Amino acid sequence: MTGQPYAAGDPALLLWVHAALVDSGLATSGLFGTPLTAADADRYVAEMTIAAELLGVPHEMIPDSVAALDRYFDGVRADLRLTPAAGESMSYLLDPPGLDVDIGELWQDIRDAAVLALPGWAVQMYGYAEPPPLTAERRTEIRQALGVLDAVFLGEPGVLEARQRIIARMRSAGKKQAGAT
Secondary structure: OOOOOOOOOOHHHHHHHHHHHHHHHHHHHHHHOOOOOHHHHHHHHHHOHHHHHHHOOOHHHOOOOHHHHHHHHHHHHHHOOOOHHHHHHHHHHHOOOOOOHHHHHHHHHHHHHHHHHOOHHHHHHHOOOOOOOOOHHHHHHHHHHHHHHHHHHHOOOOHHHHHHHHHHHHHHHHHHHHHHO
16 A cells, blocks of 8 residues: 555546556557557557547646657656555466466466566566567567467457447547547
């Protein structure tokens, strides 16, 4: 416990979740997908402002470029703490109990991807060992594991429909935003 007040609807906390999601998208794209050009990365960050607004973050708080996202993280890093709850959550997500051997091997790839995508300061904060260099072979293994994970989740009831609803809401909000400017 930090003693700090918590409210799930707090715009500053929603912004943190949004910024972390956007930053991780950029990191994983560069590591395991198709790296974005600087212009495309800026466009991605700008397009994702719509998602933050849908969450309830005021527009003026939302970073709309990679440079603004970097400034945001620089501004909040001094306030970040590894709480027991955060440590337990990460431990559970990265090393879930009860996995059989086959799933455990696949999950090791997912774990490595998650740690590789973290910024160095977060790796240090959580006390993780510095990940080994990402070889072309290891990148391929991780990409395949991520593909399997995505396919498994898409097969879950309602996941594809939920993704489609989110995309539709973002497109609708984007059109409204474009019409207001």
